Amino acid sequence: MKAMFKSQATALALAISFSMGALAQQAPPEPPPALVEIDDVRSEMIAEQIWVPGTVVSRTDSDIASEVAGRITWMADVGEVVQAGDVMVRLDDKRLQLTLGQNDANIAKWQSRVDLLERKQGRFTTMAAQNATSKDQLDEITSELEIARQELQQARLDRELTAYHIAQSQVKAPFTAMVVDRLQTPGEYTSIGQNLLRIVDTTNIEASIRAPLSAIPFIKTDMEVLVKNNHQSLTEKVRAIVPVGNAQSRMMEVRVQLRPGDFAIGSAVRVALPHSDFHQGTTVPRDALVLRKAGAFIYQVDDDNLAQQVAVRTGIGVGERIEVFGEVNDASPVIIRGAERLRPGQKVRYLDEGEQTAAIN
Incomplete structure (x- = not known):
């Protein structure tokens, strides 16, 4: 009987020893693919840019006066939108x-x-x-x-x-506009040519910017430029260039057409103007750069969804993108979020644009 128990114990010990050995021989599980956000690599015409300040203005900003003298009996209030031909001021x-x-x-x-x-x-x-x-x-x-x-x-x-x-004696609006200021009030007597109201066309706006005369060879009308403030960045077209400066500032005026509602009239903006000839270059989003003491590199995703590290040198900046030099594959996407935690060759996954941000945050 004792011999039978001894034999069973030996068999159990051998089975446990065999199972532990088999587990020891199995490879450790791979970590799950890293969640990243990607963007495209572009080959485009680029040029060196300078940022110049500007102010959003209306193309039609008028002080309205009367052709006759008289006492003011009624006047449109500040904030009212008047259509072309509407009465704005009535005189006795x-x-x-x-x-x-x-x-x-x-x-x-x-x-x-x-x-x-x-x-x-x-x-x-x-x-x-x-x-x-x-x-x-x-x-x-x-x-x-x-x-x-x-x-x-x-x-x-x-x-x-x-x-x-x-x-x-009924002063009418010469164009559709908003009343932004009363320069006189009802009950006052106005004389011929004395300003009554200030009206502004809020639907026809542009940016008036002061640019160096050295930019003249590189800009032209209808050229698309980047316009930004603290809240947004939009691409707009140059409407007019006034290549006239003075000996003190060496600056000229450039007008950039804006869409109504994008920027408030009177607000400050910055505009990116080209300051060199255009050339073909490879650009990536600035967020794609990973900076280390040894240099800069980016991660691109290959066909197997593996992150491949590519060493790059940077060139000129173009808005939110930057020119890079190196063995960059134009057909492979570049990682713009999550690259700091990656290792070369690590498997990655990415979702739709809306899901990426929520998942990474």
Whole structure:
């Protein structure tokens, strides 16, 4: 009996020893693929860039004045959007209405005078033909008639001018714009040419920037440039170049067209302008660079989803991207997030753009 128990114990010990040996011979499990975010490598035309400051302005920013004098009875409020042709300011036109009445009376007076002289001229013409009156009398009546007609014409022009002034007592918007400032208020008396309101077209904006004259050979109209502030960065087109500077600043003005709503009028922006000739270069996002004491490198993902380390040298910066030199494969994506934790040859995985950020964070 003891021999049987001893034999079973020996068999159990041998089985345990065999299992532990088999486990020891198995390779350790591979770590899971690292989660990374990728972007593309681009071969594009690039140039050295300089960042210049600018201000967002409206192409139409006007101080509106009146062509007539009068007391202000109503005025559009600050913040109102007025359409082209809408009344913005109303002036008291009582005095002008009285003048209009005087003009009507003056027209009637001279119209009666003309009618009388025309009848008189007709009678004297008949009498002169019959030698019943002198030609001097006929000439005198003809002269008086011509003077009366001229006075009638002047009276009609006076009425037309008064009617025009009455119309101008309602100051209308010359274009669709927003009222941004009241330079006078209702109840005040305004004189001819005195500014009443400041209106700004908020739908037609651009960036006015001061650039060095040395940039003239490298920029042209309709060229796309990068415009940015503290919150966003957008690509816009150069609308106009004013290649005129002065001896002190050596600066010129460049206007860049902007889309309504992208930037607030009056805000500060920076614009990237080319400052060298364009050349073909390879660029990657700046976040792809991994900097070490030994130099800079990037990680690219091969067809087997393995991270391959590539040593690079950097060139000129182009916005959020930078030129690189080295054995960079244009067809393979570059890792822009998660590269600091990688080892050469490590397996990686990546998700859609929206899922990448959530997963890595």
